[in-house]
């Protein structure tokens with residue numbers, strides 16, 4: 396495959412593969428389309444992927460780049476921070492707790508800046524380089540800020556990162572450390588995004604999620620490829636995916652479909668379950684009401700990384716939930732905290748609030764009887780627990796004792812034994 400150009404998702408008008416993101420005719424969003432090279436057979440394609448590097452560039456043939464990022468020159472790294480090839484963990488204890496047979500956890504916290512955003516930024520930055528940009532920028536709910544600042548540092552690009560001023564301190568510190576121009580905006584993410592759209596019209600910068608968004612979005616497909624490859628070139632039956640703008644959710648389905656079409660992966664298009672926090676659930680609300688479009692909301696939730704009140708891919712997420720026999724659910728902040736604990740206690744994976752959203756949604760689907768016990772389910776964990784540490788404060792007890800054996804016996808062992816009785 397090779398990137399052919401951009402196509403409007405609404406009116407199908409075609410554009411060259413440049414820094415364009417909105418259709419001039421109908422204002423619809425643009426999406427990358429590919430030329431499929433029918434020459435290669437399946438075995439040859441699989442061998443080619445397996446011979447690639449242990450990161451997302453092994454899937455370069457399915458990404459919108461003229462050439463896969465090559466080795467670094469002395470002055471300019473072209474590969475940046477390698478993202479992807481994160482663990483897919485069989486979560487038997489979680490499955491048992493939920494009464495399911497087969498659950499896998501895709502732990503995308505195991506990326507360089509500890510969220511799946513390293514994938515989308517890697518692809519956007521590589522394409523921005525090809526298009527000749529020197530400055531990388533973004534409007535972020537937190538994780539994107541980390542990834543843009545780090546990727547810019549690795550590539551030697553100047554970066555501007557715009558965030559809502561009230562973001563978690565951990566995410567602010569883990570962004571500023573890379574030496575970015577960090578701009579805190581007094582407003583919601585949607586205010587930040589509006590400002591960045593305005594700036595992108597005035598400055599010749601690559602805003603990863605504004606003017607180069609079509610390339611950014613393609614990076615999410617690598618999660619689908621990886622899951623299929625890790626399952627032995629098979630598509631799982633169902634995925635549970637957190638939704639902010641709806642880009643990850645919809646592009647995952649695109650990735651699986653591409654591989655099914657090429658015969659590279661076996662199976663059927665998976666059931667896609669979207670997950671939102673109730674305090675910012677425009678897509679889940681539209682789903683519940685049976686609407687085709689989302690009503691913008693003002694976010695109020697601990698899942699700040701998902702707090703987009705006006706999601707760009709909302710209508711496409713609704714289409715996908717419908718066409719895949721899935722659903723889009725919302726969970727409360729307390730359920731998010733319980734989801735974080737459930738995942739940690741049954742798998743050893745500590746996720747941020749967004750992973751609490753997807754885990755709590757999986758639990759809800761299982762409880763509701765929506766999941767056939769025979770299904771193979773993949774739960775998307777998109778970010779790291781240490782970044783939203785406040786979410787687990789006061790959710791467990793601990794012991795504090797004097798440094799004496801009798802204190803340990805009386806105040807710890809006896810209490811633990813008592814609790815067991």
Ligand SMILES: *Cc1c(COP(=O)(O)O)cnc(C)c1O
Nearest residue numbers: 538639640641642643749777778
């Ligand atoms: C950005 C993000 C998502 C999903 O974002 P989309 O805009 O829907 O693609 C999910 N989880 C985490 C942790 C994120 O940072």
Ligand SMILES: [Zn+2]
Nearest residue numbers: 403406418421
């Ligand atoms: Zn159009």
